[in-house]
Amino acid sequence: MNTPASSGGTVRIGALAPLTRPGWAEAGRHLLTGLELAVQHVNESGGIGGRHIELLVRDTAADPRRAEAAVDELADLGVAALAGEYHSVVARCAAARADARGLPYLCSSAVLDALTEEPSHWVARLCPAQSHGWRIYADFLLTEGHSRIAVVAQHSVYWASGTRILRDHLAARGGTLVELDATALSPRAVCDELAARQTTALLLLVGTPDPAVPIVSAVRRDERLAGVLIGAPAGQPEFPEWAQELGRDGTAIPFLRYLPDRLTPLGTRVEEALRGRLAQAPSFVAFEGYDTIVVLAELLRTGDTSAPWADIAVEGTRGSIRFSRVPGIGVWQWAWPPVQVVDRDPAAPDRFRVRHTG
Missing domain, CATH: 3.40.50.2300 (Response regulator)
Structure with missing residues (x-):
């Protein structure tokens, strides 16, 4: 052609x-x-x-x-x-x-x-590629002092791939990753697991608004989990619907954003x-x-x-x-777009804070 x-x-x-x-x-x-x-x-x-x-x-x-x-x-x-x-x-x-x-x-x-x-x-x-961005996210967690991390995930190739990337990257640096099944556990049961395992961060590898919003609401209201960081590497908090659904509960949840x-x-x-x-x-x-x-x-x-x-x-x-050929990637790839870890500012939920760059 x-x-x-x-x-x-x-x-x-x-x-x-x-x-x-x-x-x-x-x-x-x-x-x-x-x-x-x-x-x-x-x-x-x-x-x-x-x-x-x-x-x-x-x-x-x-x-x-x-x-x-x-x-x-x-x-x-x-x-x-x-x-x-x-x-x-x-x-x-x-x-x-x-x-x-x-x-x-x-x-x-x-x-x-x-x-x-x-x-x-x-x-x-x-x-x-997910392996690039999610490793940067894992580095952010470690930099913030989180080494006992849980993921609550739905079943899909995408979420399974993300879990594997996070587990391998964290394990090589002394961290641990616990997997919780979003299809089998209620939001309350997720909270019980986090408290029992003494994890310091929970990552949402689930769709929005359901089950992400109910899980966030449950964790935010559980006094046992007051110090637990909620994260969403796939970017669920990026869009206004998130803030509308959760208000202040949806702030301080870091996610990946591809902006300089x-x-x-x-x-x-x-x-x-x-x-x-x-x-x-x-x-x-x-x-x-x-x-x-x-x-x-x-x-x-x-x-x-x-x-x-x-x-x-x-x-x-x-x-x-x-574009170039990147080892392990079968398509032509822009290597790499800028990567940020950001969250919504609790003081102003419509404003984003840059927490980490990679």
Whole structure:
């Protein structure tokens, strides 16, 4: 394929995002807003060789089979590339179909290391691999003096991978990790386990609002656990719904965020525009969406996808973006986006505090 697929005077890009439940719809909305804003900006700057980008959006609703079907549908419609997705398990299925169809796919937000079973020529990723970000999170816990840590987890490949990364990294540095089954234990039973095991930190490897919100509420109200840190490496507290559900109980819960201490000049302009569209502060997911289109526009301007990612070099909202082959990662990877551990400030729940950078 030597020229971007097009329809008339447009270049079509397929966009995948969880926009309805059981998907994390709030994250999907931020992702899509970033994608759409970048499309507008690229089109206002002349598009792809004078042709405007047309974004064809499909709601995955966190359903892997639905994502696979969407990839096939979009490929049949002649899209030049695929963008987006938030949920790792869904993105894995999308990546496999894109690879099978020979269609460039830039994954915006899914961190699972094994995004493809085999090395892929067609798939690239903007966000850091889970093994990179979650090790930084484990370092934060150790720096804060937490070596007896529990995770309460639901059953999924993503949560199991995160648990394994944390356990291995902590064990090599003298820490211990206890696993609690979120499907078998009530919030009260989780509290009893934490008290009995004398853990100092509990990590939420569960969906939101349920069961994350009831667990947080139970721990916050248990006098035995007054000194226990609650953490959420996957980023549940990032979005306003978290603060609305929990109020002050949702503060001081550190999570991973993929933003730099200071945005690029482009990022500063984009932040203002995203805030206007979202009517709230944009999450890092919105910036990931914007950067995805910036990268794909550059890819499609080359008109040659025989080596789609190797020579890409663009300035994004969060830094200079280039892709490489990282050992143990089967897709082309931006190594690495900036990583922060942040939480909501108890004194001002709408404000975030940076606790650690990596």
